[in-house]
Structures are given as structure tokens and as C-alpha cells.
Amino acid sequence: MLEIKDIKVAYKRTQVIYGLSLHVDEGELVALIGANGAGKSTTLRTISGLLHPSAGSIQYRGADIHKLLPEQIVRLGIAHCPEGRRVWPKLTVEENLSLGGYILPKQRVLEKMESMYAHFPILKDRRSQLAGSMSGGEQQMLAIARTLMCQPSFMLFDEPSLGLAPRIVEQVMDIIANINKKENVTVLLVEQNANMALSIADRAYVIESGQLTLEGKAADLRQDDYVRKAYLGK
Amino acid sequence: MLEFFQQLANGLIIGSTYALLTIGLTMVFGLMQILNYAHGEFYMLGGVVAFWVTQALHLNFFLSIIVTVAICFMLGLVFERILMRRLYEVPIVTTAIVTVGLSIFLQNSVFMLWGNVPRTIPTPFPLKPLTIGGLTFTSLRIFVLIVTIAVIVFTQIIIHRTKLGRAMRATFQDKDVAAMTGISIRKIYALTFAYGSALAGLAGVLCGSYLTISPFMGSSVTTKAWAIAIVGGIGNIPGAIFGGFLLGVVESLGAGYLSAAYKDAYSFIIVILVLVFRPNGLFSKKEL
Numbered sequence: 001m002l003e004i005k006d007i008k009v010a011y012k013r014t015q016v017i018y019g020l021s022l023h024v025d026e027g028e029l030v031a032l033i034g035a036n037g038a039g040k041s042t043t044l045r046t047i048s049g050l051l052h053p054s055a056g057s058i059q060y061r062g063a064d065i066h067k068l069l070p071e072q073i074v075r076l077g078i079a080h081c082p083e084g085r086r087v088w089p090k091l092t093v094e095e096n097l098s099l100g101g102y103i104l105p106k107q108r109v110l111e112k113m114e115s116m117y118a119h120f121p122i123l124k125d126r127r128s129q130l131a132g133s134m135s136g137g138e139q140q141m142l143a144i145a146r147t148l149m150c151q152p153s154f155m156l157f158d159e160p161s162l163g164l165a166p167r168i169v170e171q172v173m174d175i176i177a178n179i180n181k182k183e184n185v186t187v188l189l190v191e192q193n194a195n196m197a198l199s200i201a202d203r204a205y206v207i208e209s210g211q212l213t214l215e216g217k218a219a220d221l222r223q224d225d226y227v228r229k230a231y232l233g234k
Numbered sequence: 235m236l237e238f239f240q241q242l243a244n245g246l247i248i249g250s251t252y253a254l255l256t257i258g259l260t261m262v263f264g265l266m267q268i269l270n271y272a273h274g275e276f277y278m279l280g281g282v283v284a285f286w287v288t289q290a291l292h293l294n295f296f297l298s299i300i301v302t303v304a305i306c307f308m309l310g311l312v313f314e315r316i317l318m319r320r321l322y323e324v325p326i327v328t329t330a331i332v333t334v335g336l337s338i339f340l341q342n343s344v345f346m347l348w349g350n351v352p353r354t355i356p357t358p359f360p361l362k363p364l365t366i367g368g369l370t371f372t373s374l375r376i377f378v379l380i381v382t383i384a385v386i387v388f389t390q391i392i393i394h395r396t397k398l399g400r401a402m403r404a405t406f407q408d409k410d411v412a413a414m415t416g417i418s419i420r421k422i423y424a425l426t427f428a429y430g431s432a433l434a435g436l437a438g439v440l441c442g443s444y445l446t447i448s449p450f451m452g453s454s455v456t457t458k459a460w461a462i463a464i465v466g467g468i469g470n471i472p473g474a475i476f477g478g479f480l481l482g483v484v485e486s487l488g489a490g491y492l493s494a495a496y497k498d499a500y501s502f503i504i505v506i507l508v509l510v511f512r513p514n515g516l517f518s519k520k521e522l
Contacts, residue, residue, distance in 0.1 A: 070413035
């Protein structure tokens with residue numbers, strides 16, 4: 001469904017990705033794990049069009065997308081839930097959600113919003129509150145719900161567990177697994193919390209210094225000695 | 235006491251046009267990080283275009299306002315397309331240098347085409363003042379106050395009640411995420427710049443109907459608008475509106491009670507006080 005072929009990406013003047021290739025098939029939940037600064041976020045930002053590769057290509061359902069703008073890419077059904085939640089702090093919960101569905105007709109936005117409120121009742125209680133005044137966990141729920149608003153068929157998650165209490169992290173991982181299994185949304189999940197990511201993923205890639213070093217079934221990687229030592233702390 | 239209220243009322247009328255001027259300037263800086271030193275030139279163009287429209291096309295005053303605002307909006311789109319668009323990723327100082335250049339270019343182009351004879355836009359309003367509760371106003375000034383307040387309210391409604399306004403506020407707060415939800419950042423920038431230019435143009439028509447129009451009338455207005463933007467907190471629209479009224483009133487009271495010769499200095503005294511005691515402006519956070 002998504003095919004990245006040998007991309008090189010520079011951020012400002014620093015090269016961050018040195019020839020990376022990966023693929024995600026329809027229906028899969030694929031994890032991309034690695035340390036801080038390895039190039040995980042840059043990879044996602046390149047897929048969603050905020051950055052453009054200096055070489056290589058990205059194909060989605062067989063068509064090149066690496067020259068498109070972010071607002072064109074979201075219209076193809078690729079949605080990006082950014083690192084650090086990035087809800088609009090001075091917009092209300094309802095305004096955040098409604099903008100999440102910016103590309104949909106008004107009637108559809110209202111329907112989607114009701115279904116988000118059904119999935120995340122906490123957001124319904126806080127609908128007229130400013131997003132910036134909510135707790136980190138609530139903001140993460142809002143960020144996920146906002147990303148779901150545009151009815152994506154492919155979702156990118158960037159460090160959804162970052163800065164959240166362990167109990168909330170598990171809840172967030174369950175939500176992502178559900179989005180993948182029940183809603184049939186293909187997922188590419190970037191995480192530093194390798195343990196959590198591997199527990200819900202089908203397959204995974206390990207990225208180090210802008211290059212992939214390992215790939216395999218998530219279950220196999222969890223048994224891999226190197227991964228256990230370097231990423232699972234065992 | 236009546237004297238005080240008269241000055242206060244005059245200050246509020248002038249202040250309303252200041253608010254109109256500053257909204258565009260502060261929005262453009264807040265959203266795109268452009269120090270627009272050519273903002274006053276759109277004010278000047280508003281006056282010049284309106285004068286030209288009333289003379290050459292023989293439109294009446296009210297129609298000329300609408301036509302002028304539309305033309306300034308278009309000019310805003312054109313300049314955004316050929317110039318401002320190249321300034322979004324460059325350092326702020328560069329934006330200042332380029333817009334100073336644009337300002338000189340526009341001033342002198344108008345000077346070449348139009349000369350430097352001060353003119354005033356003719357209006358159908360009678361010169362005879364009205365007396366309301368002991369205070370005297372010309373009906374033209376009342377008209378100016380009503381139009382500016384209506385436009386300020388209209389702007390607030392657009393920003394807070396429409397899908398476009400929501401998208402603008404989202405872009406203002408986090409443009410990457412806005413782009414990822416499908417908002418066209420370029421379109422938001424272009425519309426914001428054009429809208430700000432149209433508001434400056436409107437202020438130019440209104441002021442050009444009771445002050446004089448000349449090719450160089452914009453530069454002092456740019457500095458005044460910057461002063462107001464700083465007082466209100468740069469990038470803050472409620473701040474720009476409040477700051478506009480505040481400076482109008484201060485100028486008017488200063489001119490009435492102290493000396494009219496230093497009228498323009500009073501606003502800068504306020505700026506200095508604000509910078510000393512509240513360096514981020516009276517309304518500190520960026521907010522549409």
C-alpha cells in the first residue's frame with residue numbers, strides 16, 4: 001500500500017535519512033522503532049509531505065506522492081498524528097475535531113464528530129473547553145480523534161506514548177490496535193517505547209542513524225538478542 | 235467636562251480607523267512573520283484609488299468605498315503572489331528590507347503618476363455639524379465610526395464563527411498540523427494578506443474623506459500602526475483593536491489639553507511605557 005524506495009532526506013542542511021526503504025501492506029500495523037534522533041519522525045514527516053526527499057521515491061497505492069503538499073496527501077487518505085500531540089491549544093475540543101475533518105463535507109463532519117464522542121466520551125464532556133487546558137492523556141485522545149476525523153485509510157502515529165503515564169500508554173496502544181483491527185486502517189507506528197510498539201505490531205523495522213538495520217515480524221524481533229539488549233532493556 | 239467628552243469622542247473616532255489599520259499589520263506579522271513596512275502604502279492606495287474612482291468613474295462616495303476595498307483586496311493578492319510569498323521562509327530582517335523597498339516603490343510610483351497635490355475625496359455629507367447631547371460631530375465622522383465598528387465586528391465574526399476563520403486560527407497556532415489536516419497554508423496566507431490590505435485601504439478612503447491624500451501619507455501611518463501593534467501585543471487582534479482606540483483617545487486628549495503640536499509624540503510615549511512595563515504588549519499572547 002505504501003512503498004518507500006531508497007529516500008534521502010535533509011532537514012534544513014543536515015542530512016537525516018540516508019537511503020531508507022520500507023513498505024507497509026494493506027491492513028498491517030507496522031512499527032518503526034529506534035532511538036531519539038534516529039530519523040523516525042523525519043520519515044513520517046516526509047511521508048505526509050512536510051518534508052520532501054532529495055532522492056528516492058514514495059508510492060502510495062502505486063502512485064508517486066513524494067512531491068505532493070501535505071494538504072494533497074491527506075486527501076489521499078493518509079493522516080498523521082504528530083509527535084507531542086500538537087492539538088491547537090487555543091481552540092476548543094470541538095473546533096479541533098471539526099478541523100480534523102476539514103476535507104469532508106459539513107454533514108459528514110458532524111456525523112464523524114458524534115462517532116468520536118461515542119468512542120471517547122471524555123471529549124464529549126470537554127467539547128467546549130480549550131484543548132490546551134486538558135491533561136496530556138486527554139490531549140493525546142483528542143489528537144488521535146482529530147486524526148481519525150478525516151476517515152483515513154492509512155494512519156501515521158508519531159510517538160503516541162511520549163510523556164504519558166504508563167496506564168494511559170496502554171490505553172493509547174489499545175486504541176491504536178483497535179483502529180487497525182476493527183476499523184481496518186493500515187498503521188505505521190513510530191515509537192521509542194519499543195516494548196509497547198512490538199506488542200501490538202505485525203511487523204517492525206529498526207532504524208539507527210537514518211538507516212534501517214533490522215526488519216522482521218514483531219514477534220521475532222521481540223526474541224532477537226540485539227533488539228532485546230538495545231531496545232527492550234533486557 | 236463637556237470639553238473632555240468631546241475630546242474622548244473625537245479620540246474614539248480616530249482610534250477606530252487606527253484599529254482598522256492595525257488589524258491587518260498585526261495579523262500578517264503574527265501569521266507569516268513579515269514586518270510589513272509597506273502597510274501604510276495600502277492605506278495611501280485606498281485614498282488615491284477612491285479619489286480616482288470618484289473623479290474618473292464618477293462613482294458616488296459609498297460605491298467608491300466598496301470598489302476601492304475590492305481593488306485593495308486584489309492588489310493585496312497580487313503583491314502576495316509576486317512578493318510576499320517569497321518571504322515566508324526568510325529571516326525577519328530581510329522581510330523588513332524588502333517591504334521598505336516596496337514602500338518606496340509604491341510611494342514614488344504614485345508620485346510620478348499622480349503628482350503631490352494634496353486632495354480630499356468629495357463626500358455627500360453636509361459640513362454643518364450635528365449636536366448630540368452637547369457634543370458636536372460632523373455626520374461624516376459619525377459615518378466613519380459606524381463603518382469601522384461594523385467592519386471590526388465583521389472581522390471578528392469571520393475569525394471566530396466561520397470555517398475559514400477556524401482554519402486561520404489553527405494555522406496561526408500550528409501551521410504544520412493545519413497543513414496535515416488539509417488546510418492550504420498558501421491560501422490562508424494570501425487571503426490574510428489581501429484582507430489586511432483591504433482593511434488598510436478602507437481606512438485610507440475613510441481618512442481621505444476628511445484629511446488630505448498624498449503619495450507620502452502612508453509612512454507616518456505605518457509607524458503609527460506598528461506603535462499600536464506593539465502596545466496591543468504583536469499578533470494579537472483584540473490587542474490591535476484596543477490599542478487603536480487607546481492611542482486615538484490619548485492623542486486626542488493630549489492635543490486638547492497639552493499641545494496639538496506633539497500629537498504624534500503621545501502615541502510613542504505610550505509605546506515606550508508599554509515596552510518598559512509590559513514588554514510583550516498589553517495583551518501578551520498571539521491571538522486572532
